[in-house]
Amino acid sequence: xxxxxxxxxxxxxxxxxxxxxxxxxxxxxxxxxxxxxxxxxxxxxxxxxxxxxxxxxxxxxxxxxxxxxxxxxxxxxxxxxxxxxxxxxxxxxxxxxxxxxxxxxxxxxxxxxxxxxxxxxxxxxxxxxxxxxxxxxxxxxxxxxxxxxxxxxxxxxxxxxxxxxxxxxxxxxxxxxxxxxxxxxxxxxxxxxxxxxxxxxxxxxxxxxxxxxxxxxxxxxxxxxxxxxxxxxxxxxxxxxxxxxxxxxxxxxxxxxxxxxxxxxxxxxxxxxxxxx
Ligand code: FE
Ligand code: FE
Ligand code: ZN
Numbered sequence: 001x002x003x004x005x006x007x008x009x010x011x012x013x014x015x016x017x018x019x020x021x022x023x024x025x026x027x028x029x030x031x032x033x034x035x036x037x038x039x040x041x042x043x044x045x046x047x048x049x050x051x052x053x054x055x056x057x058x059x060x061x062x063x064x065x066x067x068x069x070x071x072x073x074x075x076x077x078x079x080x081x082x083x084x085x086x087x088x089x090x091x092x093x094x095x096x097x098x099x100x101x102x103x104x105x106x107x108x109x110x111x112x113x114x115x116x117x118x119x120x121x122x123x124x125x126x127x128x129x130x131x132x133x134x135x136x137x138x139x140x141x142x143x144x145x146x147x148x149x150x151x152x153x154x155x156x157x158x159x160x161x162x163x164x165x166x167x168x169x170x171x172x173x174x175x176x177x178x179x180x181x182x183x184x185x186x187x188x189x190x191x192x193x194x195x196x197x198x199x200x201x202x203x204x205x206x207x208x209x210x211x212x213x214x215x216x217x218x219x220x221x222x223x224x225x226x227x228x229x230x231x232x233x234x235x236x237x238x239x240x241x242x243x244x245x246x247x248x249x250x251x252x253x254x255x256x257x258x259x260x261x262x263x264x265x266x267x268x269x270x271x272x273x274x275x276x277x
């Protein structure tokens with residue numbers, strides 16, 4: 001089995017997200033740790049996070065997959081962007097301690113012309129500065145579509161970042177199905193081969209979460225446009241195989257599809273219907 005849920009708004013607080021997830025049929029969810037446009041993050045109400053923890057336990061939720069802001073680029077060439085991004089990363093990880101044992105996923109960054117050989121050590125440096133030994137969150141690097149100068153466009157680049165991380169037991173990967181497809185991995189006709197390649201290059205023990213999205217574009221398009229489940233180039237049959245793939249069991253699956261609540265509830269029910277166990 002897998003855990004399934006969707007991306008939710010933080011506007012009504014943490015317990016409200018738990019309740020929203022449950023009402024849509026979910027048993028995990030994702031949320032942005034702060035406004036993607038930047039600025040200060042809202043103060044956390046510890047009573048609210050405690051209430052969510054109890055709620056999640058009561059309803060047997062899987063781990064949450066928080067998402068860092070899209071505007072974060074820890075390998076940016078501009079010092080002020082890098083500074084903002086690194087501070088946001090460090091602060092987000094401290095805030096995650098209110099919800100221990102969950103995941104913090106973020107986009108490794110864009111090298112904007114510097115090249116990945118410059119960017120990869122910058123990403124690792126940002127993480128090594130922000131992470132600490134007692135932290136209770138596992139940080140996840142998201143596999144990217146390779147749009148523009150995105151770093152993490154293939155498994156090799158993700159592996160190179162991981163290799164430079166000091167706290168090896170606190171780093172993992174979130175695989176986005178739309179992104180890897182757009183990045184050139186044929187998860188429709190060669191799912192087993194792609195998972196074997198992930199295992200060989202990164203190691204399956206690093207895989208902690210899935211972003212389950214269909215893609216509006218063919219394989220290798222490097223576009224990153226998410227489609228509703230079964231309405232894109234990946235399609236229903238491949239999605240059903242992904243949900244049931246032995247290498248992906250017990251992971252939280254997060255929908256980032258273009259949907260309202262009703263659409264998310266439908267996709268969650270559809271995916272539950274596909275689950276063999
Ligand atoms: Fe993402
Ligand atoms: Fe994603
Ligand atoms: Zn995307």
